[in-house]
Amino acid sequence: MTEYTDEERKTLRTAAFGAVFLVSHADPGFFASFKESIVGAKALAGASPDLQAVFKAGGLPEVPKGSPAEMESGVLAALQQSTGILAKDPQDLAEFRAVITSACDQVAAASGGVKDTETTAITKVKSALGA
Numbered sequence: 001m002t003e004y005t006d007e008e009r010k011t012l013r014t015a016a017f018g019a020v021f022l023v024s025h026a027d028p029g030f031f032a033s034f035k036e037s038i039v040g041a042k043a044l045a046g047a048s049p050d051l052q053a054v055f056k057a058g059g060l061p062e063v064p065k066g067s068p069a070e071m072e073s074g075v076l077a078a079l080q081q082s083t084g085i086l087a088k089d090p091q092d093l094a095e096f097r098a099v100i101t102s103a104c105d106q107v108a109a110a111s112g113g114v115k116d117t118e119t120t121a122i123t124k125v126k127s128a129l130g131a
Contacts, residue, residue, distance in 0.1 A: 002088045008085045013054065013055055013062075016099070016103075017044070017055075018075030021040075021071075021075065022072060022124070023107045039107050040103050040107045043099070051095055051096065063075065064078075079125060082096065082129075083128075097130075100129060101125070105122065
């Protein structure tokens, strides 16, 4: 795996955990969000050891703060930036896209089926990833 700077790893973590957060919060409800967050974390844990190391480095992930629109904008920007960062290694980029889109799909399906709002969030995530 390519070496990434601390700032690049932070952006990749924000993108990964932020994508799961966006989909989870597209279907409101504390218990649904809690269950979906666990499913998302497990999905991200299924990444290669190298990508897992990026996800685990640096403590708790940061999700952009502010209004829901500002959080979404920040996460989508991090996802777009992550594709530029990972362009250094096309294999890393392909795996990152696959892991994030799979995690989002699993999160959406985790609590009572996929809602239209979750489908919309997934579409935005995939678009930001260029997937």
